[in-house]
Amino acid sequence: MEYSTQRRSSKYMELSVLFPDPEGPGCCAILLTLVSYLLIICTLPFSICLCVKVVQEYERAVIFRLGRLLQGGAKGPGIFFIVPCIDTYRKVDLRTVSFDVPPQEVLTNDSVTVSVDAVVFYKVSDPVMAQNNIEDYSHSTRLLAATTLRNVLGTKSLADLLAERETISQQMQSSLDEATDPWGVKVERVEIKDVRLPLQLQRAMAAEAEAAREARAKVIAAEGEHKASRALKEAADVMNESSSALQLRYLQTLSTISAEKNSTIIFPLPIDVLSHFIGK
Secondary structure: OHHHHHHHHHHHHHHHHHOOOOOOOOHHHHHHHHHHHHHHHHOOOOOHHHHEEEEOOOEEEEEEEOOEEOOOOOEOOEEEEOOOOOEEEEEEEOOOEEEEEEEEEEEOOOOOEEEEEEEEEEEEOOHHHHHHOOOOHHHHHHHHHHHHHHHHHOOOOHHHHHHOHHHHHHHHHHHHHHHHHHHOEEEEEEEEEEEEOOHHHHHHHHHHHHHHHHHHHHHHHHHHHHHHHHHHHHHHHHHHOOHHHHHHHHHHHHHHHHHHOOOOOOOOOOHHHHHHHHHO
16 A cells, blocks of 8 residues: 555656646647747847847846746846747846834833834845745835834833844844745844934933932042041051151141242241150
């Protein structure tokens, strides 16, 4: 039983290879094809101008003969031939295309409404699929990009949206690429351009940042005062050990005062003389 099933399947495979289209073009299609070739032969060499087409290096031509896709896939780059009466073709640009996603009002995971816009880079990877599997791959990719932007950002908080733009862009790129793969479209890159916050939220965030900076400034000032007090205490201990050091510091202070302010200075008696009288 298994052997007969295998033979039957192998037979079907051979028939599909020999006759790829089981229905065939039909008698009418064959007649039109013959008439078209006769017209081309009769109108030579003028018919060559209509038969010869050229596509650029970055283009491909998808040819349909009487509504059926011509075997061999997309043609190009360079010269290719068509039968004017029965063949139609469409050019597909393979270059990378970029477009701006319109600003989308997105409600984040922490219930904050933000306006986000992005830019998407894509290109056609399979011209035949881009023409046969979808009506307008460019318009569909734009709509899908806007929908994916809202869906992805709706699962993120505001802090993640502001701090993890690269991760979000990669997640959007993978989601878009997976969805557009049956269309013959390859999404190469997605970048978030701008995130606009409500005015009240901007003021609240600015006030929060200012308060944090003031708190850090106070902590730094307190640490400086603490270090200065410790240094001043150590200096006082050193000067207390030597009377000459105290006298030199006293004279240095007088010199600084005379240099900064041009005023009359009354010099008191030296500290050593006062200590001598105080001792008696």
